[in-house]
Amino acid sequence: MSHLWPAQSSRPQHYYAPSLEPQPAVPRIPNQRFLPYVQLFFEHLYFIMPVVDEQVYLDPYMYSSTNYMPLETYAFLCAICAATIVQLDAAISVPDMEPLPGRPTSAADMFIEECLRVRREFDYVGNATTVTVMTSFFIFAYYGNKESSEKAWHYLQESISFIENLDMDDENTMLKLDPLEAQWRRRLYWLLFITERAYSIQRRKNCRLHPTIELPLAFESEDPRLLHGFVNLAHLFSAIDDNFVSIWKGSARRKALCSEPWLAETQRSLDTVALSLSDITETARIDISVSREWLHVLAWQMGVSNGLVCDKGQTGTGRLDYPIELARRTVNITERANPLVLDSHGIGMEQKLSDIAGCLADVLHVSSGDTSDTFAQGRQYLHLMLNKLSMMRGKESRYLRPLVAKAGDILDSQVPRGMAALPPASGFRGKVEEDEGSSGRVDHRLQWAA
Numbered sequence: 001m002s003h004l005w006p007a008q009s010s011r012p013q014h015y016y017a018p019s020l021e022p023q024p025a026v027p028r029i030p031n032q033r034f035l036p037y038v039q040l041f042f043e044h045l046y047f048i049m050p051v052v053d054e055q056v057y058l059d060p061y062m063y064s065s066t067n068y069m070p071l072e073t074y075a076f077l078c079a080i081c082a083a084t085i086v087q088l089d090a091a092i093s094v095p096d097m098e099p100l101p102g103r104p105t106s107a108a109d110m111f112i113e114e115c116l117r118v119r120r121e122f123d124y125v126g127n128a129t130t131v132t133v134m135t136s137f138f139i140f141a142y143y144g145n146k147e148s149s150e151k152a153w154h155y156l157q158e159s160i161s162f163i164e165n166l167d168m169d170d171e172n173t174m175l176k177l178d179p180l181e182a183q184w185r186r187r188l189y190w191l192l193f194i195t196e197r198a199y200s201i202q203r204r205k206n207c208r209l210h211p212t213i214e215l216p217l218a219f220e221s222e223d224p225r226l227l228h229g230f231v232n233l234a235h236l237f238s239a240i241d242d243n244f245v246s247i248w249k250g251s252a253r254r255k256a257l258c259s260e261p262w263l264a265e266t267q268r269s270l271d272t273v274a275l276s277l278s279d280i281t282e283t284a285r286i287d288i289s290v291s292r293e294w295l296h297v298l299a300w301q302m303g304v305s306n307g308l309v310c311d312k313g314q315t316g317t318g319r320l321d322y323p324i325e326l327a328r329r330t331v332n333i334t335e336r337a338n339p340l341v342l343d344s345h346g347i348g349m350e351q352k353l354s355d356i357a358g359c360l361a362d363v364l365h366v367s368s369g370d371t372s373d374t375f376a377q378g379r380q381y382l383h384l385m386l387n388k389l390s391m392m393r394g395k396e397s398r399y400l401r402p403l404v405a406k407a408g409d410i411l412d413s414q415v416p417r418g419m420a421a422l423p424p425a426s427g428f429r430g431k432v433e434e435d436e437g438s439s440g441r442v443d444h445r446l447q448w449a450a
Helices: 035-045 071-088 107-119 130-145 149-165 171-175 179-203 224-238 242-249 260-272 282-305 322-336 339-343 346-366 373-389 400-411
Strands: 433-436 442-445
Touching: 035 071, 071 107, 071 130, 071 346, 107 130, 130 149, 130 179, 130 346, 149 179, 171 179, 179 224, 179 242, 224 282, 242 282, 260 282, 282 322, 282 339, 282 346, 322 346, 322 373, 339 346, 346 373, 346 400, 373 400
Parallel strands: none
Antiparallel strands: 433 442
């Protein structure tokens, strides 16, 4: 009778008898190495992600040599340092860090490798806390800025799973907590909500989180201006419902979902939420304003895909030149912005500006024979947006050259400063096509439906 399974002797000897030789302990990153990067986070990124308690994580004792951090805290600090470095990129001078023996020479890579290593040493899944949620979130931020989209999505979903396991999506649970603890949890929930909405749209994924709990209270916080901006951003992304995501994903029901009344209401709601932008930080104002114009562009592209936008005879948000107006608003925002504040939003800001500029380039191609002032101004806005992308986060954005190639002769031989001229793009062909590049991000090309 033949064996269904190979004989045990065919397996390597160590399959049954793992080595009993003691393994050398991996030395930790010294506590004091974390502090400069944590300080950078609070100086530049806390305004975007106000979920980390400054009183706890800027306490000098935490970084003293006599403090032996719990594994969970240590892993979290590794994650937040890695994310801070890659999000700021070359926008500012990041403190040098002498590499440790046997570790990556890049500080960000060393921190993330250490975070993942130490997480294997304890049961963070079975003993999850809000620190666990934040650790997974900052691992997502690291991979998102590195454009490792599969890993980024995995860790974003992991952080959302912890949110659900901790019942942070349940208002009744929140009401039973200490009020201060509840406020920190609300901030964390809504940060994940905003992030998932934006990333799901960019990657054409489903959303799991919904507006199921109350927003954090701005005027009872340590910085009402900061929280007021954060709450306004949450309002903006709350206007993006499941229908929006389904249509953008290319759902089989998109034709039924994307009606003219629905599209008009969506465009209107994007302008009516988050109206009060005066008494908020510049960081929040830029985030809200650019995100709003980006969402307007996506909604307009949905209209094109579903035959709701025409090249003539339309008014309002259904007209051909609407993306030129959106580009004008975007340029007004970015040209007045503090460059470091703009850069602090990381790769997400570059992606939104790239999407707006790409849509504008498509419209200008379609109307290449139009000599009106509107389309002449559109070419100027495109040039200004490409110039902005030529110096994002201290260097040329990876999205710049594909956009310059796509624009082709629209630029009238004007090329963003510091760049050599590129070959013109191939001829415009006409409908909204999708192309998923190596980064996993979907690019959109405009074509008119027959």
